Amino acid sequence: MFGVVGVPDTYQAAPGFTGLDGALVRAFDGTAYSPWSSIIFEVSNQQPLSTSGKLQVHWGKQLYVNLKSYVTDSDNDPLAVTLLAQTSHGSLTLINGLNYK
Numbered sequence: 001m002f003g004v005v006g007v008p009d010t011y012q013a014a015p016g017f018t019g020l021d022g023a024l025v026r027a028f029d030g031t032a033y034s035p036w037s038s039i040i041f042e043v044s045n046q047q048p049l050s051t052s053g054k055l056q057v058h059w060g061k062q063l064y065v066n067l068k069s070y071v072t073d074s075d076n077d078p079l080a081v082t083l084l085a086q087t088s089h090g091s092l093t094l095i096n097g098l099n100y101k
Contacts, residue, residue, distance in 0.1 A: 018044055
């Protein structure tokens with residue numbers, strides 16, 4: 001098993017694990033046991049999405065960009081943004097986790 005089953009009836013996958021996980025369970029009434037049953041957990045993590053955009057700024061002015069409107073995660077995971085290439089004719093500066101100026 002790649003996660004932890006707790007009480008009351010919770011399952012938490014191990015950090016970074018995706019795929020199938022499972023457990024065997026059975027009931028006991030104080031006298032007899034039920035047959036074993038399998039419980040399968042399908043652990044997924046959808047990749048975040050980013051969309052392109054076009055913004056306008058007047059020459060000599062700064063534009064603050066909230067990147068939250070350009071990135072999403074269907075699993076509601078916290079997101080970080082990485083700048084892969086700097087602009088050619090200006091500068092893009094990270095001012096916190098999802099905002100640039």
